[in-house]
Amino acid sequence: MAAAQFDRVADFLNLNDELRERCKWPKRLISVTMPVKLDSGEVKVFFGHRVQHHLTRGPVKGGLRYHPAVDLGEVAALAMWMNWKCALMDLPYGGGKGGITCDPRSMSIGELERLTRRFTMEILPFIGPEIDVMAPDMGTNEQTMAWITDTYSTHAGYLVPSIVTGKPLGLQGSAGRAQATGHGVAFLASSALHKNNLPVEGASAVIQGFGNVGSHTAYTLASYGVKIRGISDVQGAIWHDRGLDVHALREHVAKTGTVVGFANAEPIDPDQLLCQPCDVLAPCALDRVITGDNAGKLQCKILAEGANGPTTPEADAVLDQRGDIHVIPDILCNAGGVTVSYFEWVQNFQHFQWTEREVLSKLETMLQRSFEKVTSFAARQGVSQRVAAQSIAIKTVADAKAQRGMFP
């Protein structure tokens, strides 16, 4: 998907062959195997990857994912999207992504800690605050980042907080990072509602996923007066026509580990959930969930892509043809996370802590600026929001590569 999207935009931008090749291929692909002792005493070998798409505009930045379906191809695609996301937001970074093929839900905390520390040791020569800075993604969290910080710092001999972002506050994490991605998804959904002359208060939303991104999208939208009608997780989906009480749902999930069984809601088929009438549909879990099969059935006005790669190229063709849904493409919609990661990295170098208010207000200014850039490019050039966002990003990277020149 990422390569097909790149080719389409490279054609649109008329990129010459040399820049095409330089922009398309990742700079480094690092794959490691890690023997880890399980609680049972058995030693299991895990596979992990870190793909550094490029370092042209600064250090590699991007999350680390733990999921059973992780493979090198997926990580490489996510790294390419990360590099466009950083360029679109004008962050001084290249792009990268990491992943370990594992099922974090079935592993103990001790097993996850040993796996994370071993992965950090294996890739130690390739990371650093000015080289490659990881952050949480699907299946990882601030605890994972704390273990990476500790492993790296133990090796350095002093605390190096700028080695990762998305750390706990006590280890110089940033206020606002935990909610940043979902906050940004909700903020941009409200910008898109405004842009399309639709009211925010009283609007309705459906969200796929209730992890970091989905839950904070729900809380922030609810704080704007949006009714969250439907939410799903890996175990199922729930619905309430007049809107779910998302704060009561948070407590239910804390107790049971799933949205399923929430008292004030009806169960609904998770696939059907995506096609229910709503103003905002926010896929905030998996990739490739809006497909050629269901894109024609969507009944939303705004598609806010909280997840990376939720919409397939076949679905894009259907949505372009329909023209009645404002798509906020992933590299813009979920860029709140990496933007506050950038703020965290800057604070770590300054040895200074900003307040949550400062962080979220700077975040909203930067997101709104990129939103306006993308919507006006799309209107001016008569292209989709996705092509507009990717064109701005790929041109930024291509220009930087051209400016740096060619090493003889």
Ligand SMILES: NC(=O)C1=CN([C@@H]2O[C@H](COP(=O)(O)OP(=O)(O)OC[C@H]3O[C@@H](n4cnc5c(N)ncnc54)[C@H](OP(=O)(O)O)[C@@H]3O)[C@@H](O)[C@H]2O)C=CC1
């Ligand atoms: N964390 C971040 O800052 C950023 C994340 N993203 C992207 O957002 C997406 C979600 O990441 P994040 O929230 O961090 O991940 P989490 O691991 O915190 O949450 C993932 C959520 O997806 C749910 N899920 C998994 N499979 C399904 C399914 N088949 N149907 C419905 N829900 C499902 C999980 O359910 P359950 O709880 O039951 O396991 C969980 O609620 C990913 O694409 C990620 O790359 C993008 C930018 C930044």
Ligand SMILES: O=C(O)CCC(=O)C(=O)O
């Ligand atoms: O915060 C970061 O550095 C990266 C977040 C991420 O992985 C993403 O935006 O997909």
